[in-house]
Amino acid sequence: MVSLRVSTPHPVRTMLNLQGYGPSILEGTILSLEVSIASLGIAMLLGIIGALSKLSNSKPLRLVAQLYTTIIRGIPDLVLMLLVFFGGQVFINQIGPLVGYDEYIDINPFIAGVSTIGFIFGAYMTETFRGAILAVSKGQLEAGSAYGMSNFLVFRRITLPQMIRHALPAFGNNWLVLIKTTALVSIIGLDDMVRKAGLAAGATRKPFTFYLVVAINYLIITTVSIYLLKYLEKRYSVGVREASD
Amino acid sequence: MDLSIILDNLDIYLQGLKNTAILVSLSLVIGLLLAVPLAILRTTGNWFVQAPVRAFVYFFRGTPLLVQMFLVYYGFGQFELIKSSILWPLFREAYFCALFTFTLNTCAYTTEIIRGAIKATPVGEIEAALAAGMSKMKMYRRVILPSAFRRALPAYSNEIIFMLHGSSLASVITIIDITGAARIVNSRYYSPYEAFLTAALFYLGLTFCIVFLVKRLENRWFAHLQPQVQEKTQRKPV
Known part of the structure; x- marks a missing residue:
């Protein structure tokens, strides 16, 4: 008699078999990155505007900026997103x-x-940029205006290049949190990697596998970001001498 | 805006408030209790002890809370081992899954906060403790941890607020927390402003409460750092 050998597949290999859903997850990953980068752009713009308003001489501007950062930081991202999505529709x-x-x-x-x-991360960026602008030494700004530079020129030539160095660490933190926040867009029906994974999980009945893949994707993105930020920090601190390290 | 919708459904919101409060406070307390030993392991242990703690913190800080929650709530059912174990009745419940995920998540962040605070202990304090003949255990209990908690408080207050905000994700897996209540009201009346603005107000209120309480705690713990106005005014010139 021939003995029948039933080949049982390796448990880890079956768990990590994506059953052809790999490209779909990859598409979702790209969309997640697009969302992250687009929101980062808006956040930085709002952050600069917010920081300049907070530091401006006009009282109403300061008040609006203060209100913006306080309220946004007191409300969960998900609630705001649902408010914008459903409320915006109405x-x-x-x-x-x-x-x-x-x-x-x-x-x-x-x-x-x-x-x-x-909009949410604009509030966090406002705080980051405000601190960074304040860290630029005042004498240099005065020197700039003494040279007859306009306010804008002083900002572009003196404040901006130096504040980047001070802003980078907190900016990096915000960026890392922002990437993870993009997972929420799956709740309002955007086909990012979390939602793609959910669809794949429903079809294959392997939710753990697909969500683990998504988690690893996020880990890769955040880890790469950390290294890039470290490099940037080093680059923007080139002119700074530190006491022995 | 139709205020009657909010008033008619206030009981749903209050139930949501209760669920949010329970979820957040339980996960914060358990997470903190787990984080202290983990942070100590992370600062003292050898590499083999550190590695698992590092991996745990790296995973939970590097992935979104939503994905972690889905891994637990949807993912654990994939394994026969878990499905046939006595834990399954627990992991079948959305409420337990949310609590489990939130606890591990806040534990990871808190571990990192406390680790930073322990590492920042002035060397002199440790030397003094050793010179006074304290055992390691006693040194941690009397010197390192009390001052580390003090240093960790500002960062930890942020973590409390992040956890409160993160808890809104529980509504995605059918739990009626404040956000869940808002989603019910929205789907029932199709009135997103009323529903979500009310939820936002609840969260704002809770956030302000937390900030206020932490401020009071800070005033207490940092009392020795406050400028002592009274003493100065009483002192008379010689």
């Missing part, structure tokens, strides 16, 4: 007919996600 469809557009408008989850994350 808002746009209330405004639409008023300006003569009668069809139903669907809010794009990419825009909702990116603008919310950008």
